[in-house]
Amino acid sequence: MRTSLILILLTALLLPAAPPVASAAEAVCSLSCDRLDPSRAAGETFPVADQLINGRRMRLHVSDPDGMGWASIDAGAAGDAVWLDRSWDGGKTWEPLLGKASIPATWTGTRTLMYNLTDPAHHRRGLLRACGDAQAVACTNWVYPSVCDVNCDGADPGRAVGEVQPVAPTTLFGRTIRLHVEGNSMAWASVDGAGPGDEVWLDRSWDAGVSWPDGSSLGRTAQATRTAMFATRDPRGKLYGGAVRACGREATHAQGSCTAWARPVPSRAKAAADTLMWSYDPAPGWWPSSWWNSAATLTAVIDFADRTGTRDYDWVIARTFDANRGVFPAGGRSGDPIEGHFISRAIDDTAWWGLAWLAAYDHTRDPRYLAEATTIADYVGGFWDTGTCGGGVWWDRERTYKNAVTSGLYLRLAAGLHLRTTGDTAWGQRARAAGDWYLGSGLVNASGLVNDGLTGDCRNNGQTVWTYNQGLAVGGLVELWRGTSDPRYLDSARRLADAAIASPVLTGAGVLTESCDTGTRSCDDNQKQFKGVFLRYLGDLAQVTGAASYQQFAHKQADTLWVADRDPLNRIGERWAGTSPGQVDWRTQGSALGALTAAS
Numbered sequence: 232m233r234t235s236l237i238l239i240l241l242t243a244l245l246l247p248a249a250p251p252v253a254s255a256a257e258a259v260c261s262l263s264c265d266r267l268d269p270s271r272a273a274g275e276t277f278p279v280a281d282q283l284i285n286g287r288r289m290r291l292h293v294s295d296p297d298g299m300g301w302a303s304i305d306a307g308a309a310g311d312a313v314w315l316d317r318s319w320d321g322g323k324t325w326e327p328l329l330g331k332a333s334i335p336a337t338w339t340g341t342r343t344l345m346y347n348l349t350d351p352a353h354h355r356r357g358l359l360r361a362c363g364d365a366q367a368v369a370c371t372n373w374v375y376p377s378v379c380d381v382n383c384d385g386a387d388p389g390r391a392v393g394e395v396q397p398v399a400p401t402t403l404f405g406r407t408i409r410l411h412v413e414g415n416s417m418a419w420a421s422v423d424g425a426g427p428g429d430e431v432w433l434d435r436s437w438d439a440g441v442s443w444p445d446g447s448s449l450g451r452t453a454q455a456t457r458t459a460m461f462a463t464r465d466p467r468g469k470l471y472g473g474a475v476r477a478c479g480r481e482a483t484h485a486q487g488s489c490t491a492w493a494r495p496v497p498s499r500a501k502a503a504a505d506t507l508m509w510s511y512d513p514a515p516g517w518w519p520s521s522w523w524n525s526a527a528t529l530t531a532v533i534d535f536a537d538r539t540g541t542r543d544y545d546w547v548i549a550r551t552f553d554a555n556r557g558v559f560p561a562g563g564r565s566g567d568p569i570e571g572h573f574i575s576r577a578i579d580d581t582a583w584w585g586l587a588w589l590a591a592y593d594h595t596r597d598p599r600y601l602a603e604a605t606t607i608a609d610y611v612g613g614f615w616d617t618g619t620c621g622g623g624v625w626w627d628r629e630r631t632y633k634n635a636v637t638s639g640l641y642l643r644l645a646a647g648l649h650l651r652t653t654g655d656t657a658w659g660q661r662a663r664a665a666g667d668w669y670l671g672s673g674l675v676n677a678s679g680l681v682n683d684g685l686t687g688d689c690r691n692n693g694q695t696v697w698t699y700n701q702g703l704a705v706g707g708l709v710e711l712w713r714g715t716s717d718p719r720y721l722d723s724a725r726r727l728a729d730a731a732i733a734s735p736v737l738t739g740a741g742v743l744t745e746s747c748d749t750g751t752r753s754c755d756d757n758q759k760q761f762k763g764v765f766l767r768y769l770g771d772l773a774q775v776t777g778a779a780s781y782q783q784f785a786h787k788q789a790d791t792l793w794v795a796d797r798d799p800l801n802r803i804g805e806r807w808a809g810t811s812p813g814q815v816d817w818r819t820q821g822s823a824l825g826a827l828t829a830a831s
Contacts (some may be wrong), residue, residue: 302361354438420477428482516554528821582640634684639703679730706768763825770829789830
């Protein structure tokens with residue numbers, strides 16, 4: 232018995248160490264979920280060299296459009312096996328045997344299913360490799376170990392464009408460690424006063440500094456006073472808004488020190504857009520979990536992309552459309568069931584999606600987006616009712632309320648369809664009727680501000696003046712003017728814009744301010760989005776009029792929110808003047824993106 236135990240222990244000591252293994256694989260979902268059949272791949276490349284094992288050929292296949300990979304083995308024999316390994320920490324550990332498949336009798340090859348390279352929803356950057364067992368085990372190289380954007384990891388800081396130091400340096404035993412970022416979203420670390428053996432490096436995090444398993448000690452060196460540059464955006468992996476910090480260690484001490492985390496600022500609007508994309512979940516294809524806010528936020532992203540000419544986010548447009556065009560039960564996307572084509576009992580929620588698909592059509596020229604906007608507008612238009620208050624669109628299917636937001640949305644949507652539908656007369660007539668009704672409805676009060684809606688007997692109800700109602704009216708009238716050339720619509724848009732800018736109700740010390748932005752109040756999830764809607768359509772008015780006052784006002788908002796209401800990770804809050812208590816989430820970020828785009 233004692234001899235057997237000794238033999239077991241000796242055998243264990245002589246066996247090679249097992250490779251480090253990550254926790255058991257859970258299905259990752261991005262544009263598709265793990266285990267997709269390769270026959271459905273949208274593309275195919277072979278980014279690493281094949282691996283030969285006893286005459287068998289192991290190959291890694293990657294579909295960049297899908298963000299997925301799969302493995303194959305050829306020239307093999309029955310029983311040979313192939314699989315994928317996936318690592319979330321740069322190859323230190325991995326999930327093994329993903330999709331393992333063995334060659335059946337009479338076959339000479341087989342392949343795995345497809346697995347995701349990265350996990351944007353959980354802010355993890357992955358690596359894949361193909362492995363096989365054919366009387367011996369071997370693997371290909373890991374795919375995409377370096378991050379590439381405009382430049383790739385390892386670039387020389389001498390190539391930096393517009394270097395800045397976004398956060399304060401840190402000091403350690405007489406050394407000063409600095410974080411540098413530049414205009415192509417690259418970053419590097421440096422140390423001043425370094426001595427022999429001192430080290431400096433960069434950490435990179437895809438989850439805002441919570442963890443950095445695949446980005447620790449980047450460029451670590453004891454031979455130089457600065458690291459190479461590393462990217463903070465991975466467009467291939469659909470990861471944006473990577474955070475970085477600079478770290479260092481003095482040679483004679485074990486402890487190190489790091490700066491705060493920061494994100495680069497290639498431009499204000501792009502920095503805001505990247506930070507906003509950090510919150511997008513590609514699996515359900517929206518910003519969880521607000522339905523109409525996602526439509527308004529998508530429109531802000533499209534407006535930014537259209538204004539700047541970037542195509543980085545075009546996949547977001549398609550993904551949102553494909554993932555959300557169907558039917559969802561109550562609670563799936565909204566408190567109401569979604570009945571297909573983005574339609575629900577909430578007429579205003581539906582109309583926000585119509586405007587999003589109009590913007591998508593303008594940016595991509597894909598006719599399916601124009602068709603969807605038309606379907607939505609037909610539905611919304613079905614609630615235009617001259618039998619109550621002479622016109623206007625009901626807020627809900629139950630026809631309980633005629634309010635400014637729904638009628639403003641319909642005006643912009645109908646006028647937009649008229650301009651984009653060849654040979655149209657019907658939408659043009661509806662848009663003119665909507666515009667004339669709006670201006671005569673009583674929604675606009677004596678101060679030139681838009682109250683929330685009408686009473687049951689069709690009078691202005693005196694309820695809260697919100698910036699987005701003012702903005703939608705401006706945007707709808709500008710679009711109507713484009714389609715009719717009638718100057719009274721443009722004049723009315725200018726009067727509404729001027730009233731908002733001059734009013735202490737909506738503007739304080741030159742900065743847009745909702746009533747929920749004041750004192751100790753807080754804005755709900757809907758109200759967080761409002762100011763960006765106003766700036767979007769004020770920017771539209773500035774373009775068609777060339778009025779310097781509107782552009783100056785937009786610049787004032789952008790300058791103020793950037794200085795007063797932004798942190799080093801480029802997260803922007805609800806109170807653009809920077810007062811407390813502040814609120815920050817993707818809705819406030821989408822609103823701020825609208826302002827920054829209007830000022831760009």
